[in-house]
Amino acid sequence: MVETKYADLPGPVRLDSGRELATIRVAYETYGALSPERDNVILVCHALSGDAHAAGRSAKPGESTRDGFGAEDRDGTAAKGLGWWDGMIGPGKAFDTDRFFVVSTNLLGGCAGTTGPSSIDPGTGKPYGSDFPVVTVADMVRVERALLELLGIERLAAVAGGSLGGMQALQWAVLFPDLVDAIVVIASTHALHPQGLSWNAIARDAIMRDPDWQGGHYYGTGRRPDAGMGLARMVGHVTYLSAASMGDKFARRLQDGDDIRYTITDAEFQVESYLRHQASTFVRRFDANTYLYISRALTYFDLAREHGGGSLTEALQGIKARTLLIAFSSDWLYPPAASQEIHDALREHGKPAELHVFDAPYGHDCFLLEEARQTPVIRAFLQMTDTEDKAP
Amino acid sequence: MVETKYADLPGPVRLDSGRELATIRVAYETYGALSPERDNVILVCHALSGDAHAAGRSAKPGESTRDGFGAEDRDGTAAKGLGWWDGMIGPGKAFDTDRFFVVSTNLLGGCAGTTGPSSIDPGTGKPYGSDFPVVTVADMVRVERALLELLGIERLAAVAGGSLGGMQALQWAVLFPDLVDAIVVIASTHALHPQGLSWNAIARDAIMRDPDWQGGHYYGTGRRPDAGMGLARMVGHVTYLSAASMGDKFARRLQDGDDIRYTITDAEFQVESYLRHQASTFVRRFDANTYLYISRALTYFDLAREHGGGSLTEALQGIKARTLLIAFSSDWLYPPAASQEIHDALREHGKPAELHVFDAPYGHDCFLLEEARQTPVIRAFLQMTDTEDKAP
Numbered sequence: 001m002v003e004t005k006y007a008d009l010p011g012p013v014r015l016d017s018g019r020e021l022a023t024i025r026v027a028y029e030t031y032g033a034l035s036p037e038r039d040n041v042i043l044v045c046h047a048l049s050g051d052a053h054a055a056g057r058s059a060k061p062g063e064s065t066r067d068g069f070g071a072e073d074r075d076g077t078a079a080k081g082l083g084w085w086d087g088m089i090g091p092g093k094a095f096d097t098d099r100f101f102v103v104s105t106n107l108l109g110g111c112a113g114t115t116g117p118s119s120i121d122p123g124t125g126k127p128y129g130s131d132f133p134v135v136t137v138a139d140m141v142r143v144e145r146a147l148l149e150l151l152g153i154e155r156l157a158a159v160a161g162g163s164l165g166g167m168q169a170l171q172w173a174v175l176f177p178d179l180v181d182a183i184v185v186i187a188s189t190h191a192l193h194p195q196g197l198s199w200n201a202i203a204r205d206a207i208m209r210d211p212d213w214q215g216g217h218y219y220g221t222g223r224r225p226d227a228g229m230g231l232a233r234m235v236g237h238v239t240y241l242s243a244a245s246m247g248d249k250f251a252r253r254l255q256d257g258d259d260i261r262y263t264i265t266d267a268e269f270q271v272e273s274y275l276r277h278q279a280s281t282f283v284r285r286f287d288a289n290t291y292l293y294i295s296r297a298l299t300y301f302d303l304a305r306e307h308g309g310g311s312l313t314e315a316l317q318g319i320k321a322r323t324l325l326i327a328f329s330s331d332w333l334y335p336p337a338a339s340q341e342i343h344d345a346l347r348e349h350g351k352p353a354e355l356h357v358f359d360a361p362y363g364h365d366c367f368l369l370e371e372a373r374q375t376p377v378i379r380a381f382l383q384m385t386d387t388e389d390k391a392p
Numbered sequence: 393m394v395e396t397k398y399a400d401l402p403g404p405v406r407l408d409s410g411r412e413l414a415t416i417r418v419a420y421e422t423y424g425a426l427s428p429e430r431d432n433v434i435l436v437c438h439a440l441s442g443d444a445h446a447a448g449r450s451a452k453p454g455e456s457t458r459d460g461f462g463a464e465d466r467d468g469t470a471a472k473g474l475g476w477w478d479g480m481i482g483p484g485k486a487f488d489t490d491r492f493f494v495v496s497t498n499l500l501g502g503c504a505g506t507t508g509p510s511s512i513d514p515g516t517g518k519p520y521g522s523d524f525p526v527v528t529v530a531d532m533v534r535v536e537r538a539l540l541e542l543l544g545i546e547r548l549a550a551v552a553g554g555s556l557g558g559m560q561a562l563q564w565a566v567l568f569p570d571l572v573d574a575i576v577v578i579a580s581t582h583a584l585h586p587q588g589l590s591w592n593a594i595a596r597d598a599i600m601r602d603p604d605w606q607g608g609h610y611y612g613t614g615r616r617p618d619a620g621m622g623l624a625r626m627v628g629h630v631t632y633l634s635a636a637s638m639g640d641k642f643a644r645r646l647q648d649g650d651d652i653r654y655t656i657t658d659a660e661f662q663v664e665s666y667l668r669h670q671a672s673t674f675v676r677r678f679d680a681n682t683y684l685y686i687s688r689a690l691t692y693f694d695l696a697r698e699h700g701g702g703s704l705t706e707a708l709q710g711i712k713a714r715t716l717l718i719a720f721s722s723d724w725l726y727p728p729a730a731s732q733e734i735h736d737a738l739r740e741h742g743k744p745a746e747l748h749v750f751d752a753p754y755g756h757d758c759f760l761l762e763e764a765r766q767t768p769v770i771r772a773f774l775q776m777t778d779t780e781d782k783a784p
Contacts, residue, residue, distance in 0.1 A: 201663070252697075
């Protein structure tokens with residue numbers, strides 16, 4: 001049973017855009033115990049729709065971010081309140097809390113406790129809405145670092161995450177090479193490909209074309225762009241799965257009986273009903289503006305452009321962290337090719353990097369579902385760090 | 393220079409749903425000359441967003457359905473008014489009008505001259521809107537047959553089409569085995585897979601969630617669900633391309649200069665701007681209710697369910713037409729595997745079928761773009777028919 005904690009950063013944070021956020025609150029959870037040497041810390045970073053509640057059972061159940069196949073593959077009640085990476089964080093798990101002190105934060109721009117567009121702008125006393133500054137993955141990482149400093153943590157044994165979480169891990173290693181011993185980058189990329197940019201653009205447009213979005217200032221109006229965000233979620237959800245896994249799970253089974261009902265409006269196929277269900281559960285727990293800002297940040301992320309003058313090899317040359325890359329064969333949103341590129345660029349510099357591509361069917365969602373296969377690889381990788389660090 | 397003609401069917405058509413349409417107008421075009429024996433007719437069927445204007449230059453230019461890569465790969469002015477399959481239909485082309493009389497119709501439920509949801513319901517004097525009956529691919533085929541009878545055409549040398557057009561060709565061969573000598577089924581399937589069902593469901597939901605859809609009765613209100621249909625088009629468009637071809641065409645190039653502008657609302661990447669452009673041109677020429685009805689029809693299409701008690705082999709056993717199947721390696725919406733299944737089922741019955749899978753980069757849109765490679769295969773296939781038919 002865990003409870004989310006909140007910390008207010010002591011000073012303002014200057015953002016990539018040039019703007020500054022004067023006050024920032026960060027929601028976070030911790031699992032395991034901090035060693036007296038404070039050298040056993042792993043920062044876990046979440047993806048677009050996650051939150052600080054990565055592991056354990058929430059003191060406020062019903063707020064789990066487990067959904068899609070992740071929620072369904074477990075007993076519905078059992079999944080209630082469980083963290084989004086509970087299968088990976090805990091005693092004896094991939095991120096072993098018998099050994100490590102795991103910190104998980106809600107990212108900057110979020111809607112689950114950390115300052116974001118739905119937070120009160122101290123300058124106006126009203127929610128920021130679309131006046132919230134555009135944030136980048138690097139901004140998220142700066143805020144994570146400021147929180148860790150506040151907690152008295154200087155160094156990280158590892159930063160780990162999947163998808164956007166993996167981008168944050170990479171960004172940590174590039175921005176703060178001397179503070180990170182290792183990174184675990186799962187189902188991620190150094191820069192999303194144009195088809196991925198497209199899906200994100202469509203999802204954002206779905207929200208912004210909803211009249212209830214009201215230019216981003218919908219808080220307190222009694223109207224929210226649920227219709228648009230539901231669409232965004234459906235688009236996202238299909239890109240997180242694979243055609244094969246959708247085929248296995250749904251086939252062309254009808255929702256109701258053996259024959260079609262000649263309806264335009266009703267869900268006719270089970271997969272149609274499933275997508276609508278995903279949409280309606282998601283809009284209950286997520287803020288549309290946060291979706292816009294986080295989606296924008298992950299499409300902007302481009303290590304080569306930001307740090308290498310267009311060259312990925314150049315961008316990664318300062319990295320000191322040992323790097324573990326994991327990718328999944330059926331992930332067409334964050335395909336293995338991108339992990340291979342990162343791996344090759346690191347190896348070109350003679351840096352320690354290993355890549356594992358798992359043959360697994362669930363598409364991008366594998367990083368949330370394929371716990372059993374990731375666990376030994378991550379444990380072995382972290383064990384190495386551990387041994388090296390503790391070696392006399 | 394061609395002009396679209398219109399014909400009113402002499403009697404009512406009973407639909408799969410059990411409902412009946414008392415009056416049906418069909419828009420059609422013809423290319424080439426009907427032989428005295430009336431034995432050189434090829435019916436060409438269009439896909440979701442096409443119309444009767446398949447070839448030549450329209451007498452009313454600016455109405456071309458060529459868009460996306462298809463419009464861009466040609467000089468903008470040159471493409472103006474050209475039919476959607478102009479590269480395939482004409483003298484010496486794949487469907488050679490020196491030899492064949494090609495008929496192209498706008499399908500039932502359409503918005504380009506054939507009766508559809510935007511047509512006037514004779515019972516009320518107002519547009520049908522969502523009171524239009526739900527139609528199936530078989531219903532479209534019945535209407536095509538009624539038009540051909542009206543034109544004095546009994547037999548078809550071939551029925552041809554890509555995507556939904558290929559579904560119609562298959563449906564012709566199954567429904568009227570004695571009237572069709574050959575079918576050309578390009579980038580199509582006997583039943584869309586669940587991921588394809590999902591994209592269509594999302595596109596339809598985008599339209600229906602737009603408040604300007606007004607339950608389907610938006611005609612004459614001054615408000616149309618352009619926002620929603622634009623989204624539907626963007627989703628569709630990305631599924632018609634491949635990740636590789638989007639990468640080649642757009643990479644991650646920014647719309648404006650070398651650096652990001654920190655904007656949520658504006659198009660930042662060229663691919664974002666391209667998608668919005670596709671959306672805005674499409675909504676000018678297409679009716680949202682037609683999109684709903686045609687999308688529903690193509691997701692319902694399932695030869696095994698409709699004609700084989702769940703078995704594709706069973707469903708195809710009555711086919712007499714020689715069958716040419718063409719698929720494209722990068723088409724993930726109508727993947728080659730589906731064409732292979734049709735091929736194998738036909739071969740199981742010892743029926744004449746050939747399958748060509750072209751290694752081509754443009755995804756589903758290959759059927760509109762890869763004219764050069766399809767042409768010799770289709771010409772050779774039709775030549776065979778021709779020789780057989782004309783043999784003494």
